[in-house]
Amino acid sequence: xxxxxxxIGAMIESKNSIYIVPHIMMDGDAMGSAAALCRALxxxxxxxxxxxEDKIPDNLMFLDEGLTTDDAEKIESPDLCVLLDCGxxxxxxxRKDAVAKSGKIICLxxxxxxxxxxxxxxxxxxxxxxxxxxxxxxxEMKVDMDKDIGEAIFAAITTDTGNFQYSNTTRRSxxxxxxxxxxxxxxNKVSIEIYQSEPVEKIKLHGMVLGDIKIFxxxxxxxxKVTQDMLRKTGARMEDSEGLVSKLRDIKGVEIAALLxxxxxxxxxxxxxxxxxxxxxxxxxxHNGGGHVKAxxxxxxxxxxxxxDIIENEICRELEDKRHNKYR
Amino acid sequence: xxxxxxxIGAMIESKNSIYIVPHIMMDGDAMGSAAALCRALxxxxxxxxxxxEDKIPDNLMFLDEGLTTDDAEKIESPDLCVLLDCGxxxxxxxRKDAVAKSGKIICLxxxxxxxxxxxxxxxxxxxxxxxxxxxxxxxEMKVDMDKDIGEAIFAAITTDTGNFQYSNTTRRSxxxxxxxxxxxxxxNKVSIEIYQSEPVEKIKLHGMVLGDIKIFxxxxxxxxKVTQDMLRKTGARMEDSEGLVSKLRDIKGVEIAALLxxxxxxxxxxxxxxxxxxxxxxxxxxHNGGGHVKAxxxxxxxxxxxxxDIIENEICRELEDKRHNKYR
Numbered sequence: 001x002x003x004x005x006x007x008i009g010a011m012i013e014s015k016n017s018i019y020i021v022p023h024i025m026m027d028g029d030a031m032g033s034a035a036a037l038c039r040a041l042x043x044x045x046x047x048x049x050x051x052x053e054d055k056i057p058d059n060l061m062f063l064d065e066g067l068t069t070d071d072a073e074k075i076e077s078p079d080l081c082v083l084l085d086c087g088x089x090x091x092x093x094x095r096k097d098a099v100a101k102s103g104k105i106i107c108l109x110x111x112x113x114x115x116x117x118x119x120x121x122x123x124x125x126x127x128x129x130x131x132x133x134x135x136x137x138x139x140e141m142k143v144d145m146d147k148d149i150g151e152a153i154f155a156a157i158t159t160d161t162g163n164f165q166y167s168n169t170t171r172r173s174x175x176x177x178x179x180x181x182x183x184x185x186x187x188n189k190v191s192i193e194i195y196q197s198e199p200v201e202k203i204k205l206h207g208m209v210l211g212d213i214k215i216f217x218x219x220x221x222x223x224x225k226v227t228q229d230m231l232r233k234t235g236a237r238m239e240d241s242e243g244l245v246s247k248l249r250d251i252k253g254v255e256i257a258a259l260l261x262x263x264x265x266x267x268x269x270x271x272x273x274x275x276x277x278x279x280x281x282x283x284x285x286x287h288n289g290g291g292h293v294k295a296x297x298x299x300x301x302x303x304x305x306x307x308x309d310i311i312e313n314e315i316c317r318e319l320e321d322k323r324h325n326k327y328r
Numbered sequence: 329x330x331x332x333x334x335x336i337g338a339m340i341e342s343k344n345s346i347y348i349v350p351h352i353m354m355d356g357d358a359m360g361s362a363a364a365l366c367r368a369l370x371x372x373x374x375x376x377x378x379x380x381e382d383k384i385p386d387n388l389m390f391l392d393e394g395l396t397t398d399d400a401e402k403i404e405s406p407d408l409c410v411l412l413d414c415g416x417x418x419x420x421x422x423r424k425d426a427v428a429k430s431g432k433i434i435c436l437x438x439x440x441x442x443x444x445x446x447x448x449x450x451x452x453x454x455x456x457x458x459x460x461x462x463x464x465x466x467x468e469m470k471v472d473m474d475k476d477i478g479e480a481i482f483a484a485i486t487t488d489t490g491n492f493q494y495s496n497t498t499r500r501s502x503x504x505x506x507x508x509x510x511x512x513x514x515x516n517k518v519s520i521e522i523y524q525s526e527p528v529e530k531i532k533l534h535g536m537v538l539g540d541i542k543i544f545x546x547x548x549x550x551x552x553k554v555t556q557d558m559l560r561k562t563g564a565r566m567e568d569s570e571g572l573v574s575k576l577r578d579i580k581g582v583e584i585a586a587l588l589x590x591x592x593x594x595x596x597x598x599x600x601x602x603x604x605x606x607x608x609x610x611x612x613x614x615h616n617g618g619g620h621v622k623a624x625x626x627x628x629x630x631x632x633x634x635x636x637d638i639i640e641n642e643i644c645r646e647l648e649d650k651r652h653n654k655y656r
Binding site: 058158162163164165166167169170171174175177178181182187188191192195196197198199200203204206207208209210211212213215222247248249250251252253275276 | 486490491492493494495497498499502503505506509510515516519520523524525526527528531532534535536537538539540541543550575576577578579580582603604
C-alpha cells in the first residue's frame with residue numbers, strides 16, 4: 001500500500017539530516033529527481049545530500065552543484081534516507097550500511113520490481129518517471145519551487161519518457177512539464193547538456209558498432225556487439241555504448257534488438273529492447289537478469305560468439321512464441 | 329494583422345471544396361497539420377484534399393489514409409485553398425495555378441518568412457508548429473476531434489519541436505499534447521512510425537560516416553563526408569544521410585558541424601549546423617547557398633578533398649571571427 005504524499009511530507013518535515021539515495025549507474029531520472037528533492041530539502045533548511053557510490057555520467061554533471069557526496073560519513077547519523085528511483089539493495093550495494101543506519105527510510109519509485117518494504121513507500125508504476133512523483137510530493141509539501149528544481153524535474157521526465165515518445169508517457173507528464181515552464185525553466189539548455197555533449201570517442205564507437213549489425217529472425221531482430229578491442233580502437237569507454245541498443249531497435253521491421261557488451265573480465269553483458277509486442281524481460285530472467293517487458297538485460301559467462309548464439313536463439317524463440325499467440 | 333480563428337472558421341464553414349497545400353519537401357508538421365485539417369473538413373462533409381507535388385517521406389506515410397492527391401484537377405474549381413506551414417510561392421511552385429484558381433486563400437503558418445498577403449492569414453511565429461495553430465482553429469470550429477486527428481496534431485508538434493527539446497517549445501505545446509491524450513492518441517505508435525522505422529541501410533551508412541569524423545578548429549568543429557562509394561557499400565540512398573549532421577553537432581565542444589555529400593554528378597553538397605553562437609548561413613551565402621544562422625547549406629563544384637579544404641577554412645575563419653568578437 002502506498003503512503004500518501006501528505007504523510008510522507010509530514011515525515012520529511014519532521015527530520016533534519018537526510019540522505020537521498022538514487023540507484024547505481026544513475027540515469028536522468030535518478031539524478032534529476034534526486035537533485036530536485038535535495039534542492040527542495042535545503043530550501044527547507046535541512047541538511048541534505050545525495051549519496052552516490054559511482055560516477056555521475058558526464059552529461060548529467062550540470063545537475064550537480066554541490067549536491068552529491070560519495071562519503072557515507074558526510075552525515076554522521078542521518079534521521080532519514082529517501083531511496084529514489086530505487087527500491088532494492090542491489091541498486092545501492094555500497095550504500096546499504098548508510099541506508100540501514102538512517103532513522104527512517106522512505107522509498108519513492110516507479111519500478112514494478114520495488115516492493116513497499118520500507119518505513120514509508122510510494123511506488124507508482126503509472127508514473128513515467130520518479131521525477132513526477134517527486135514533483136507531486138514537493139507540491140504537496142508546498143515547496144517554493146524555482147528554476148533549478150524545475151530543470152531537474154524536466155531532466156528526469158524528458159529522459160525517462162524518451163523525450164515524451166515512450167508508451168509510459170502520460171497526460172500527466174505533459175501537464176507537469178507545462179507547469180515547469182512557469183518556473184522559467186530553460187528546457188533547451190537542459191537538452192543541450194543532456195544530448196548535445198557527446199564525447200567524440202562515443203560517436204566513433206557508435207559508428208563502428210552500427211557498421212556491423214546483424215539482422216536475423218526474418219528481419220524482426222537485430223544484434224550487435226561492443227568488444228574491448230573496439231573500445232581500444234576508438235578510445236571510448238563501455239558507458240559510451242549507451243543509446244546503441246535503441247538505435248538497433250529503431251531499424252524498420254525490427255521487434256527485438258540486443259547489444260552484447262564484452263567486459264574486461266570476459267563476461268558478456270546483454271542489453272535488450274522490444275519495440276511493440278515482444279517481452280525481453282522473459283529472456284533476461286531466464287539468465288538471471290531482469291528489467292521491463294520492453295527493456296531488460298542479463299549477463300553471460302562465455303565467449304562473445306557463444307553468447308551471441310544463445311541470445312539469438314532466445315530471441316527467435318520469443319518471436320516464434322509471439323507469432324503463435326498472435327494467430328491463436 | 330492576423331485574422332482571428334472565429335473569422336477563419338466562418339470562412340471555412342462557408343466553403344465546400346477545399347485544397348490544403350502544405351510546403352514541398354514535407355516534414356512532420358506540414359503533413360501532420362494537413363492531415364488533421366483534411367480529416368476535420370471531411371467530418372464536416374466538405375470535399376477536401378491535401379494537394380502535393382512531391383513524394384511523402386516514408387516515415388510520414390502512415391498519416392495519409394486517402395487524404396492526398398498530386399492531381400491538381402482533382403477539384404475542378406476549388407472554393408478555397410488553405411496554405412499550411414507555407415506562405416511563399418517558392419514553397420508550392422508546381423501548385424501555384426491550383427492555388428491561384430481557388431476562390432479564396434487562407435494562410436496558416438508559423439514561419440517568420442511568411443507575409444499576411446492572402447485573403448485571410450494567421451501567421452503566429454510563437455507557435456512551435458503549424459499543428460498548434462490548426463488545433464486551436466479546430467477547437468474554435470468545434471470540430472468533433474478524434475484519435476486520428478489527435479495523432480496527426482501530435483506528429484506535427486513532436487517533430488517540429490524536436491521532441492519538445494528545441495527552444496521553440498512552449499507551455500502551450502505541452503498543454504495541447506495533454507489535451508490530445510483525451511482523444512485517446514497512441515503517441516508511442518506515432519513515434520514508432522516516425523522514428524523507429526529506419527532502413528537498416530541508413531543505420532549502416534551512419535555507422536560508416538561516424539566512424540570517420542574529423543575534429544578540427546581546436547575541437548570546436550567536426551566534418552565528415554558521404555561518398556557515392558559509401559552508398560554503394562551500404563546500399564543506402566543519399567537521403568539516408570539525413571540526421572547525420574546533427575550527430576556531428578551533438579559532439580561535446582563542437583560548435584560548427586559540416587557534412588559533405590558527394591552527388592552522382594560529382595557536385596559536393598554541404599550541410600552545416602551551429603550549436604550556440606556561430607553563424608553558418610554566412611559561410612553558405614558566400615558559396616551561393618542559404619539557410620538559417622544555425623542550419624545552412626551550399627554546393628561546391630570540385631573534388632571532395634578540395635571541398636573539404638574550402639569548408640574547413642571557412643569554418644576556422646568563422647570560429648576565429650566569433651572568438652575575436654567575444655573578447656572585443
